[in-house]
């Protein structure tokens with residue numbers, strides 16, 4: 593085992609695994625296996641309200657049937673509130689967390705649009721009175737440039753204050769935000785390589801900002817091309833993406849490999865899942881992945 597490489601696949605169980613999530617699973621799995629590393633699975637069910645009943649176990653079942661074996665136990669974000677609470681406390685001790693009672697509408701009305709939606713105008717930072725009603729918790733950002741080199745897309749940089757604004761780490765209903773949960777869990781699972789869809793490229797600077805403040809190591813990032821439908825929309829439950837069909841898995845795995853720019857021989861379709869993985873693990877070539 594190469595403990596210098598620990599990758600992961602972190603699906604949100606909002607619905608069944610579809611071709612878009614299959615591509616992220618296959619890309620992260622192959623990159624880990626090509627490097628003789630570990631590949632972990634984490635169920636990102638931090639927001640149980642968005643969870644489709646039974647989706648998490650179905651996703652794991654499909655991964656198993658596709659022959660994708662994970663190392664270590666699967667972790668569930670719904671069971672990790674204590675770890676998120678501790679991280680939030682550590683940030684709070686640095687004086688960077690403040691309560692916010694602004695509604696979505698108030699924010700939309702008084703904001704300019706940044707890379708990920710409205711940039712919070714800092715209303716509650718300026719008027720810090722003692723807040724009793726339910727409130728979100730935001731982190732104060734700054735003007736430093738946060739730069740990283742994505743393995744596929746190259747150098748990427750953001751200044752959080754002007755590009756994104758102060759962002760939420762815990763929502764008004766008490767649910768921890770993805771940005772906090774993902775950083776705490778990537779550190780807890782000793783993840784060294786994050787391979788995921790390019791829709792999350794914009795989130796990476798926020799995650800690096802939190803990693804720096806919490807003293808966590810910063811993983812390497814590789815953002816894979818996103819699968820879209822005929823209308824150019826990202827495949828998702830909202831856009832009615834078709835679930836992966838495990839009774840006919842091989843052609844879908846081969847399609848995922850093609851989507852990732854790999855060039856398997858046509859005979860790969862005549863083999864089985866185990867010969868598919870044997871070829872794919874040995875021949876994985878990052879330089880062929882479109883970016």
Ligand code: GLU
Pocket residue numbers: 601602603604636774787788789792
């Ligand atoms: N849970 C996210 C999703 O399913 C992925 C998060 C990540 O890989 O960082 O889109």
